[in-house]
Amino acid sequence: MKEVKILIVDDHPMIVEGYKNAIENMDGGDYIFKIDIADSCDTGLHKIKKASVSIGYDIILLDIKLPPSKDGKIVSGEDLALRAKRLLPEAKIAILTMFNNNYRIYNILKNIDPEGLLIKSDVDSEEIITAVKTILERPPYYSHTVNRHLRTQISNDFLLDDFDRGILFHISKGVKTKDLPNYVPLSLAAIEKRKKNLKIIFDVSSAGDQALIERSRENGFI
Structure with a gap:
């Protein structure tokens, strides 16, 4: 069986526990899941850097709104995702966020091009399970609010770098x-x-x- 390493970066312990329980209890087929947790940009970056010189992560689940790094260089999960893509180019990035407006969805997709984008209000245990399976085997995975925005052809044509x-x-x-x-x-x-x-x-x-x-x-x- 293949071991799948997942890093969850979110500063809400109850949400993290929900994701962790759902993934660990899912029918993984040929997969065994090993989960790490971080609760800020600093701890997330530390684990990503450490993984970059060892066996890495297969999936990184990132909240957008995170406590910024102490040096102010990484101010959100979006910045952390871009660091992760450079340090762990083989890792699949999945963004989870409460922000469901066109501005945010458009910028996340353009800036990060993640293998997964889920709006937190869409997410339950079944959604997380489906997302993880899809991201592993046939990415990308978008939750239904993201798909609705994509179907209506997001009209904003600006990008914040x-x-x-x-x-x-x-x-x-x-x-x-x-x-x-x-x-x-x-x-x-x-x-x-x-x-x-x-x-x-x-x-x-x-x-x-x-x-x-x-x-x-x-x-x-x-």
């Missing part, structure tokens, strides 16, 4: 615009241009930074 998300994160932590080049590797002029575009995207072009932060948080970007 890691610079944009870094700007939003550090602004939300109280960093002033003039100091952002100390945190984001761009010139002040480039950062100001990106901030202007972000305000247009979130329809707060005539408002201040607080409105941008609030709208970004509502849509799951910080």
